[in-house]
Amino acid sequence: MFSFSFADQDFLARRCVWVNGPVIVGAGPSGLAVAAGLKEQGVPYVLLERADCIASLWQKHTYDRLKLHLPKQFCQLPDFPFPQDYPEYPNKKQFIDYLESYASHFNIKPQFNECVESAKYDEACRLWRVKTVSTRSSEVEYICQWLVVATGENAERVMPEIEGLQNFGGEVIHACDYKSGENFRGKDVLVVGCGNSGMEVSLDLCNHDAKPSMVVRSSVHILPREIFGKSIFELAMFMLQWLPVWLVDKILLFLTWMILGNIEKYGLKRPSVGPLELKNTQGKTPVLDIGALEKIRSREIKVVPGIKRFSCGMVELVNGENLEIDSVVLATGYRSNVPYWLRETEFFSMNGFPKAPFPNGWKGNVGLYAAGFTRKGLSGASADATRISRDIAKVWKEDLKQKKQKVPTHRRCISTF
Numbered sequence: 001m002f003s004f005s006f007a008d009q010d011f012l013a014r015r016c017v018w019v020n021g022p023v024i025v026g027a028g029p030s031g032l033a034v035a036a037g038l039k040e041q042g043v044p045y046v047l048l049e050r051a052d053c054i055a056s057l058w059q060k061h062t063y064d065r066l067k068l069h070l071p072k073q074f075c076q077l078p079d080f081p082f083p084q085d086y087p088e089y090p091n092k093k094q095f096i097d098y099l100e101s102y103a104s105h106f107n108i109k110p111q112f113n114e115c116v117e118s119a120k121y122d123e124a125c126r127l128w129r130v131k132t133v134s135t136r137s138s139e140v141e142y143i144c145q146w147l148v149v150a151t152g153e154n155a156e157r158v159m160p161e162i163e164g165l166q167n168f169g170g171e172v173i174h175a176c177d178y179k180s181g182e183n184f185r186g187k188d189v190l191v192v193g194c195g196n197s198g199m200e201v202s203l204d205l206c207n208h209d210a211k212p213s214m215v216v217r218s219s220v221h222i223l224p225r226e227i228f229g230k231s232i233f234e235l236a237m238f239m240l241q242w243l244p245v246w247l248v249d250k251i252l253l254f255l256t257w258m259i260l261g262n263i264e265k266y267g268l269k270r271p272s273v274g275p276l277e278l279k280n281t282q283g284k285t286p287v288l289d290i291g292a293l294e295k296i297r298s299r300e301i302k303v304v305p306g307i308k309r310f311s312c313g314m315v316e317l318v319n320g321e322n323l324e325i326d327s328v329v330l331a332t333g334y335r336s337n338v339p340y341w342l343r344e345t346e347f348f349s350m351n352g353f354p355k356a357p358f359p360n361g362w363k364g365n366v367g368l369y370a371a372g373f374t375r376k377g378l379s380g381a382s383a384d385a386t387r388i389s390r391d392i393a394k395v396w397k398e399d400l401k402q403k404k405q406k407v408p409t410h411r412r413c414i415s416t417f
């Protein structure tokens, strides 16, 4: 017989909601794509989002000059192509408009301002219990059979602890709060990190007459975004159909060397492992160059080694050099926040990613799913979403058939969606 566990005292203190379908956590592209897939198959769901809008990463935490790095056909969500008149690489505004149209086309209405604080599987009643806190401090507990984690690979900023940073005195921001170089005109800015964010922030600073120095503490793969007019990503995907990763890496690096030349002389050391293998094994994304390299060659972006310590208005580098700087942009990356709220260790590892690599990391046990943790950007999110929505719909429809025969009124005891 169906029963709830009342082991938690606070079970009675918060509003409880029975969800007749899955709870999806996160209304970014992954969560939206899962919701759309479920909607298409008539499965009800609840979509919880901590922010007050869909795709909050894109709407609130990206810089103005951002464009998609991959051609649009690799970034569209299932069953909804980009408008014909969109360029090959849509900009941030176009991508957000596309996502808004996606949500309205599939009539997706997330519950905004609800942050999931904890989720755990209740063995006693064999259901997931998902606790949220809203911006108005009200607390809700959702009870459901399926839980879809779609909180993203980039849910939280990484803020490194660097000696003396608290004594620096100037402006220090993370790249997720950087909008444009407008406020940095004429300033000496230290950009910490040389991933895609660090490179593009440095380029944007140059374009606004600021003076960026970019910290490269280890190594980085910089590749041209296009080779002979073809997207390098598309080319890599094409070759991977026939060739092993190591060989595709070698070909990509050879073509890159022909186009970009030797970049080590600018302080940009290449990793010993190839770009695709590095992405697959360590999740480190190669940089697709859209102009920063030219500014590095012309010394408008200065490449500097790792940081030793900060002091008032200064930074000391590991090579002993001291730089006077006005501001710091920490382009030091992001991390998943799953370990902070999901009480589960079988499917997800300590770093907040599923333990099984793509394409097997989308489904766990007891109705747990993960969308958008493939390290393959939007194309990976779409692949996950399609699998998840089909899988849940199959079981949901079977359940419905059985329920029609039994009419289980007890499951309606709390409240329904």
Ligand SMILES: Cc1cc2nc3c(=O)[nH]c(=O)nc-3n(C[C@H](O)[C@H](O)[C@H](O)COP(=O)(O)OP(=O)(O)OC[C@H]3O[C@@H](n4cnc5c(N)ncnc54)[C@H](O)[C@@H]3O)c2cc1C
Binding pocket: 025, 026, 027, 028, 029, 030, 031, 048, 049, 050, 051, 054, 055, 056, 057, 058, 062, 063, 066, 067, 068, 069, 070, 075, 114, 115, 116, 117, 150, 151, 152, 153, 154, 155, 197, 334, 337, 341, 371, 372, 373, 376, 377, 378, 379, 381
């Ligand atoms: C600057 C930048 C540029 C990028 N450009 C590209 C690109 O061009 N192409 C590409 O393929 N990928 C790109 N990416 C990767 C990017 O992560 C994906 O494109 C996409 O945003 C992933 O979608 P998602 O829904 O999985 O995660 P997100 O977009 O991060 O969405 C997750 C959502 O979950 C919500 N959330 C998190 N925690 C909770 C919680 N506890 N409770 C409730 N809600 C929660 C967040 O508020 C967010 O809205 C970029 C990333 C960054 C940072």
Ligand SMILES: NC(=O)c1ccc[n+]([C@@H]2O[C@H](COP(=O)([O-])OP(=O)(O)OC[C@H]3O[C@@H](n4cnc5c(N)ncnc54)[C@H](OP(=O)(O)O)[C@@H]3O)[C@@H](O)[C@H]2O)c1
Binding pocket: 066, 067, 068, 069, 070, 154, 160, 161, 162, 175, 192, 193, 194, 195, 196, 197, 198, 200, 215, 217, 218, 219, 284, 285, 306, 307, 331, 332, 333, 334
């Ligand atoms: N247009 C686009 O499509 C676009 C634009 C921006 C970002 N993105 C995507 O967003 C994701 C995140 O990119 P990201 O560039 O923000 O993060 P990232 O790829 O994780 O890069 C972080 C960088 O910070 C460096 N770093 C971290 N801590 C440091 C410290 N204490 N001192 C010096 N350097 C430090 C890292 O160096 P180490 O390598 O030595 O650790 C690395 O160079 C990626 O998937 C990326 O492709 C896409």
